[in-house]
Each structure stands twice: as structure tokens, then as C-alpha cells.
Amino acid sequence: MNGIYIHFPFCEKRCTYCAFSSFCNLQEKDRYIDKLLEEIDEFNTKNLKINENLPIFHKNNDNFDKNNILNIDSIYIGGGTPSLLEIKDLEKIFASLNKKFKVARDSEITIESNPNSLTVEKLAYYNNLGINRLSLGVQSLDDEKLKFLGRLHSSSQALEAIRLAKKYFDNISVDMLIGIKGQEEQAFIDELDRLIEEGVNHISTYMLQVEEGTELARQYQKNPFLLPDEDETVKIYEKTREFLINRGFIQYEISNFAQKNKESRHNIKYWTGENYVGFGLSAHSYIYGFRSANANNFSDYYSGKKVLYEKLDKGQLIEEAVMLGLRCYCGVDITYLKKLGYDIEKNENFSYFCDKNIIKKENNRVFLNPKYYGVSNYIIVKLLG
Numbered sequence: 457m458n459g460i461y462i463h464f465p466f467c468e469k470r471c472t473y474c475a476f477s478s479f480c481n482l483q484e485k486d487r488y489i490d491k492l493l494e495e496i497d498e499f500n501t502k503n504l505k506i507n508e509n510l511p512i513f514h515k516n517n518d519n520f521d522k523n524n525i526l527n528i529d530s531i532y533i534g535g536g537t538p539s540l541l542e543i544k545d546l547e548k549i550f551a552s553l554n555k556k557f558k559v560a561r562d563s564e565i566t567i568e569s570n571p572n573s574l575t576v577e578k579l580a581y582y583n584n585l586g587i588n589r590l591s592l593g594v595q596s597l598d599d600e601k602l603k604f605l606g607r608l609h610s611s612s613q614a615l616e617a618i619r620l621a622k623k624y625f626d627n628i629s630v631d632m633l634i635g636i637k638g639q640e641e642q643a644f645i646d647e648l649d650r651l652i653e654e655g656v657n658h659i660s661t662y663m664l665q666v667e668e669g670t671e672l673a674r675q676y677q678k679n680p681f682l683l684p685d686e687d688e689t690v691k692i693y694e695k696t697r698e699f700l701i702n703r704g705f706i707q708y709e710i711s712n713f714a715q716k717n718k719e720s721r722h723n724i725k726y727w728t729g730e731n732y733v734g735f736g737l738s739a740h741s742y743i744y745g746f747r748s749a750n751a752n753n754f755s756d757y758y759s760g761k762k763v764l765y766e767k768l769d770k771g772q773l774i775e776e777a778v779m780l781g782l783r784c785y786c787g788v789d790i791t792y793l794k795k796l797g798y799d800i801e802k803n804e805n806f807s808y809f810c811d812k813n814i815i816k817k818e819n820n821r822v823f824l825n826p827k828y829y830g831v832s833n834y835i836i837v838k839l840l841g
């Protein structure tokens with residue numbers, strides 16, 4: 457089935473490393489919500505362009521009826537800081553979505569939250585609204601590191617938020633950052649251990665990146681020793697993998713670990729070529745071979761401007777299928793690639809990688825051995841020939 461992404465681009469304060477579409481002008485919020493609701497109301501399958509020659513490869517996208525797009529089984533409210541959304545606004549968003557789309561009863565509905573803006577009242581309302589998955593931006597359980605990152609919460613607030621959330625949710629995900637200066641392997645593993653003890657079901661571990669235009673980039677320019685060297689970071693990532701797998705988590709994507717049946721249904725759509733419709737500033741959509749993106753500034757978004765609208769050609773479709781599929785446990789469908797004109801088994805490195813147990817072929821799909829996720833870029837390039 458299909459997914460919906462809603463972007464709420466407001467934050468109380470910008471974190472030092474943040475390169476997402478997030479702004480602190482909360483006075484803009486009401487106007488933004490009005491536009492967001494308008495965008496949902498105006499969504500019309502008649503206006504959609506789809507690529508009817510797209511080879512069928514996903515069981516759920518098995519016919520090209522545009523109205524299929526209205527069948528939804530995942531909604532993801534991301535940001536920004538969606539926990540700053542007022543309940544009345546969330547109610548309006550869900551009312552609009554339910555009016556326009558057929559949202560399955562067992563849909564996965566996620567909201568991203570920051571520990572400092574989460575309250576018992578909000579958690580109870582989320583629950584009432586049918587939200588059943590909480591994604592918390594914890595990032596670290598070390599107060600000094602949280603300060604360095606410019607986060608507004610402390611480690612104790614993060615733990616308290618998880619404890620509160622556990623009363624309402626049995627599906628809690630946390631984001632954690634690897635690659636912060638001074639981060640020690642064992643200390644980080646202890647943090648993960650603590651999170652699991654508190655009942656977290658899903659952990660996303662991202663590498664801290666220096667993105668252009670951020671406060672971190674400015675600091676890094678003045679002090680190139682601000683970040684640990686890459687080898688140290690890779691060691692922490694490897695240890696993280698080992699630890700989480702030992703604790704019963706499944707690594708279902710390069711940065712994502714989940715307890716059984718707690719994998720994010722919504723995120724899997726991004727990696728397997730399923731359709732998703734994005735609403736809001738800078739939100740992306742992918743619908744049957746067409747990709748589009750909304751503008752990433754308020755005035756252009758309000759005027760309905762798209763900054764991207766493209767029909768993916770065969771080369772792009774092949775590249776995406778290999779790149780995204782090999783980085784997650786879903787793998788790549790060999791027949792789908794063949795229909796696009798690429799026989800991956802004829803690639804000169806294919807047999808060698810199979811012999812070395814770097815990739816494996818099973819049920820007509822190719823999977824990358826998760827041990828090699830850390831060097832996936834290299835392997836993917838070789839397999840794309």
C-alpha cells in the first residue's frame with residue numbers, strides 16, 4: 457500500500473548540526489497549517505502523472521490505477537519538531553487526511569517528537585488520534601554532547617520522556633548520533649543499553665555530518681579537530697551493530713535496528729519503491745515512477761511551486777533499486793532489474809561477491825551481507841558497473 461508524509465518545519469531552536477527544513481519562526485505556524493490543509497484538500501488523483509511502463513515489481517503496486525494511491529497504510533509526521541503541533545492542528549490534519557484518503561485501520565502512524573516538548577497530555581491525545589508510533593530525537597544520553605549539538609533537552613529529560621511514552625505506546629523509536637567528539641565506544645553502548653532497558657523498540661543511528669550552512673560547519677572551519685576521525689566513528693558503528701544484534705534487534709537497514717515486527721513500515725516504502733505522497737514544505741513524493749518535491753521556502757511553498765518534478769528514466773530506476781535495496785534487508789528483485797534492462801548477474805563482480813559471501817542470491821533477490829553495510833557504497837558502485 458501507500459504512505460503519506462507530512463512535514464512540520466518548525467523548531468524552538470536550531471541544533472548546531474541541523475540541515476533539515478526547519479525554522480524557528482513559530483509565528484508563521486497558523487498560516488502554514490492552513491496551506492498544508494489546502495494542499496491535502498486539493499490533492500487529486502486525476503492530476504497525477506504516472507509511468508504506466510514501469511515494470512511491476514512490488515506486490516502492492518500491482519496495477520496502475522491512479523486511485524490506488526488513495527489507499528494508505530502508513531502516515532509519518534516529521535519535521536522540524538512535530539511535537540510542537542497543537543492538538544487542534546493535528547486534529548484538522550487527520551480530518552483532512554481521512555476525508556481524502558482511505559487510511560487502513562491497522563495503519564502505522566508515526567509522529568516525531570523532541571523530549572522537551574512532550575507532555576502527558578500530548579501523549580494521551582496522540583493515542584486518541586490513532587498515532588501508534590513515537591519517534592524521539594534523543595541523539596545522546598550525555599549532557600555535554602547534547603549541549604554541543606545544541607539540543608534543548610538533557611539526558612534525564614530524554615529518559616523521562618521515554619518512561620512517559622511507554623504508558624501510551626508500545627512502539628517507540630529513538631534517533632542516536634554517532635561521531636560526536638569525545639564519544640567513547642563503551643559509553644555509547646551503555647547509552648543504547650539504557651534505552652533498551654527503558655523499553656525502546658527501534659533505534660536509528662546516524663553519523664553526525666558537517667553540513668554546509670550549519671553552526672557546526674562554522675565551528676568546524678575554525679577547528680578541524682572538532683570531530684573524531686572516521687576510523688573511530690566506524691569502530692563505534694560496528695560495535696553498535698554487534699551490540700544491538702546481540703540484544704535481539706534486527707538490522708533492517710544500514711542505520712536502522714528494530715525488534716521483531718517493529719521495523720518502520722513507512723520507511724521501508726522509501727527503500728522498496730512503494731508510493732508515498734508528501735505534504736508540506738520541502739516534502740517529497742514518489743508515485744509510480746514520478747518524483748516531485750515541494751519548495752523549501754515559505755513563499756514558494758504557499759504559491760504551490762515544485763522544485764522537482766521528474767519522470768525517472770530506466771538508469772535512475774536501476775540505480776535506485778540497487779542502491780536502496782542493498783542497504784536494507786529487502787534486497788533487490790533480479791527480475792525487476794532485468795525488465796529495466798539490467799542483468800545484475802552478468803555484472804563482472806557479481807560471482808566474486810557471492811563467492812566471498814559479500815552478497816547472496818535467494819528467491820531471485822540479491823541481498824548485501826549486513827556485515828558489509830559500512831562499505832556498501834563501494835559494493836553498490838561495483839555492482840552497478
Ligand code: SF4
Binds near residue numbers: 466469473474478535
Ligand atoms: S530538532 Fe531536529 S529539525 Fe529541529 S533543529 Fe534540531 S535537528 Fe533540526
